[in-house]
Amino acid sequence: MALIAVGPxxxxxxxxxxxxxxxxxxxxxxxxxxxxPTFATPTNLLNVLRQMAITGVIxxxxxxxxLTGGIDLSVGSIVALVSVLVAGFQGHGTVVVVFLGLxxxxxxxxxxxxxxxxxxxxxxxxxxxxxxVTRGLAFMYSGGKPMEILLPGLDAxxxxxxxxxxxxxxxxxxxxxxxxxxxxxxxxGRYLYAIxxxxxxxxxxxxxxxxxxxxxxxxxxxxxxxxxxxxxAQQSVGMAxxxxxYELNAIAAVVLGGTSxxxxxxxxxxxxxxxxxxxxxxNIMNLSGINPFTQDFLKGIIIVFAxxxxxxxxx
Amino acid sequence: xxxxxxxxxxxxxxxxxxxxRSWAQVMERYGILVVFMLLVVAxxxxxxxxLRPANILNVLRQISITGVIALGMTxxxLTAGIDLSVGSVVALVTxxxxxxxxxxxxxxxLLGLAVGSAMGLMNGxxxxxGRISPLIMTLxxxxMGRGLAFMYSGGLPIYGIRxxxxxxxxxxxxxxxxxxxxxxxLLILSIAVLRFTxxxxxxLAVxxxxxxxxxxxxxxxRVxxxxxxxxxxxxxxxxxxxxxxxxxxxxxAGxxYELSAIAAVVIGGTSxxxxxxxxxxTFLGAAIVGVxxxxxxxxxxxxxxxxxxxxxxxxxxxxxxxxxx
Numbered sequence: 001m002a003l004i005a006v007g008p009x010x011x012x013x014x015x016x017x018x019x020x021x022x023x024x025x026x027x028x029x030x031x032x033x034x035x036x037p038t039f040a041t042p043t044n045l046l047n048v049l050r051q052m053a054i055t056g057v058i059x060x061x062x063x064x065x066x067l068t069g070g071i072d073l074s075v076g077s078i079v080a081l082v083s084v085l086v087a088g089f090q091g092h093g094t095v096v097v098v099f100l101g102l103x104x105x106x107x108x109x110x111x112x113x114x115x116x117x118x119x120x121x122x123x124x125x126x127x128x129x130x131x132x133v134t135r136g137l138a139f140m141y142s143g144g145k146p147m148e149i150l151l152p153g154l155d156a157x158x159x160x161x162x163x164x165x166x167x168x169x170x171x172x173x174x175x176x177x178x179x180x181x182x183x184x185x186x187x188x189g190r191y192l193y194a195i196x197x198x199x200x201x202x203x204x205x206x207x208x209x210x211x212x213x214x215x216x217x218x219x220x221x222x223x224x225x226x227x228x229x230x231x232x233a234q235q236s237v238g239m240a241x242x243x244x245x246y247e248l249n250a251i252a253a254v255v256l257g258g259t260s261x262x263x264x265x266x267x268x269x270x271x272x273x274x275x276x277x278x279x280x281x282x283n284i285m286n287l288s289g290i291n292p293f294t295q296d297f298l299k300g301i302i303i304v305f306a307x308x309x310x311x312x313x314x315x
Numbered sequence: 316x317x318x319x320x321x322x323x324x325x326x327x328x329x330x331x332x333x334x335x336r337s338w339a340q341v342m343e344r345y346g347i348l349v350v351f352m353l354l355v356v357a358x359x360x361x362x363x364x365x366l367r368p369a370n371i372l373n374v375l376r377q378i379s380i381t382g383v384i385a386l387g388m389t390x391x392x393l394t395a396g397i398d399l400s401v402g403s404v405v406a407l408v409t410x411x412x413x414x415x416x417x418x419x420x421x422x423x424x425l426l427g428l429a430v431g432s433a434m435g436l437m438n439g440x441x442x443x444x445g446r447i448s449p450l451i452m453t454l455x456x457x458x459m460g461r462g463l464a465f466m467y468s469g470g471l472p473i474y475g476i477r478x479x480x481x482x483x484x485x486x487x488x489x490x491x492x493x494x495x496x497x498x499x500x501l502l503i504l505s506i507a508v509l510r511f512t513x514x515x516x517x518x519l520a521v522x523x524x525x526x527x528x529x530x531x532x533x534x535x536x537r538v539x540x541x542x543x544x545x546x547x548x549x550x551x552x553x554x555x556x557x558x559x560x561x562x563x564x565x566x567x568a569g570x571x572y573e574l575s576a577i578a579a580v581v582i583g584g585t586s587x588x589x590x591x592x593x594x595x596x597t598f599l600g601a602a603i604v605g606v607x608x609x610x611x612x613x614x615x616x617x618x619x620x621x622x623x624x625x626x627x628x629x630x631x632x633x634x635x636x637x638x639x640x
Binding site: 137255304 | 399441445447448450451452454455456457458459460461462463465466469470574577578581582586587619620621622623624625626627629630633634
């Protein structure tokens with residue numbers, strides 16, 4: 001699709017294109033510091049990090065799926081299923097429930113992958129179906145009631161900090177680094193770009209497209225499972241309504257981060273910047289005491305503004 | 316690559332009428348209809364009440380609001396776009412319709428359509444002129460629309476919808492629910508527009524190959540603005556029906572309607588990549604979801620289990636109907 005860039009101008013342009021989200025983030029950071037004196041304090045920034053951890057972790061998996069030209073709408077309902085399973089099996093201890101949660105999330109992701117690869121369904125419709133099925137399972141299991149979680153080990157994950165960095169933020173940072181490494185330094189990641197750029201060409205060059213796609217949906221499921229565990233740890237509750245709308249948040253972070261919905265172009269770093277933009281917006285509006293009703297409205301305007309800004313830098 | 320695209324285009328487009336038509340080709344063209352028939356037969360066997368006229372009208376009434384939205388969504392998706400703002404158009408319109416009842420029926424209807432048009436127009440301008448990706452532009456409009464609805468209503472339901480308005484949304488004409496009449500009328504209109512007008516051909520052209528459409532002289536930006544405008548108007552109308560049926564205006568109205576509408580369009584066989592699909596397919600897609608909901612209710616299935624079953628049935632429907640390539 002993309003023309004081959006030659007020469008220093010093209011290089012600068014492609015750098016700015018990739019940098020667009022970061023430029024927008026930096027500007028937002030400056031504006032936020034000017035608007036509220038509390039914004040740039042370490043406590044508040046760590047708070048922002050904690051708030052963006054869940055969207056960020058899901059965003060990493062979503063980036064990889066979107067890089068192949070696919071999409072995953074089931075991520076939010078995986079968070080719900082994992083949260084109720086963690087609550088239901090808490091008698092077995094933290095390690096067991098975390099393992100169980102991640103396993104079930106991976107299974108849902110693998111079913112998505114199987115539907116896309118073997119069933120040849122459009123990713124949108126396959127994962128939309130699984131979104132309904134998975135949330136349905138969470139409703140059936142929990143009977144529609146919130147389930148309290150009383151696990152000291154899990155609670156520590158949600159509330160404690162290591163080197164004063166909240167554990168959810170740390171988990172996000174580690175997974176982000178792993179994701180970045182996977183996409184740039186490992187054949188698996190490079191193949192995802194190849195599939196997204198031109199699936200048929202990737203197949204003809206010997207990429208096992210089916211296996212790759214299957215793995216990427218399973219991986220996105222697994223990462224959504226991590227987000228589900230973080231949700232359970234932070235909220236100490238498992239409920240079938242958890243994670244409603246997370247799919248749109250994650251997709252917004254990915255697209256704000258400059259990843260093309262048609263696949264083949266983008267990075268997890270951009271997604272992290274996108275997630276940070278969304279989290280900082282929410283944070284700064286809370287700090288300035290803006291009515292929650294007005295926040296949605298402003299968020300919409302600012303997202304359009306951020307995208308236009310990013311575009312003007314990428315020209 | 317270009318030659319390949321053209322070749323495959325002709326293969327799928329060429330109607331294989333008459334002899335030599337394989338089962339696969341029949342399924343490709345009429346698969347969704349076959350799935351729909353199978354579902355209807357199964358429902359009739361499973362529940363004696365299903366085929367009663369009152370129940371069928373009930374199913375149609377239940378799908379009419381998301382159905383109207385899905386008709387507009389079909390045009391948007393045919394251009395390879397998407398409109399996530401439809402549910403929040405419904406919310407804003409219900410809130411405004413409820414609070415301006417004193418103006419009288421017709422002015423309120425016009426107000427609702429105007430609000431829908433304005434939001435659709437902004438989407439279209441942002442996408443066509445601002446070159447913002449449709450998903451992001453309409454996601455932002457979704458936040459703005461619902462935010463405005465919350466700000467205006469203060470998060471509280473607005474009461475006081477007058478009988479004439481309730482008659483508009485919830486009444487019957489000749490024994491048929493008004494909302495069903497609107498839906499069917501808009502369905503026929505949409506089919507005609509897509510099939511027989513230049514605009515309809517332009518929509519398909521833009522979705523198949525935007526660059527080719529531009530080079531052939533199609534004013535691509537204008538077509539794009541028009542489809543989002545259309546989607547906004549249809550969603551505004553859906554919001555008016557909603558307010559009439561519910562009798563209140565609430566900022567939470569229409570939550571998740573964007574996914575229901577998109578599901579109807581995609582189950583109906585329209586490609587999310589644009590260029591392929593039909594309005595009648597969207598009707599069948601909406602009907603499949605409606606019949607599934609109805610059947611699960613008639614069989615007395617626990618509401619907690621219904622989501623799960625619904626997901627499975629939709630996946631099964633799409634699996635039977637998948638494009639054979």
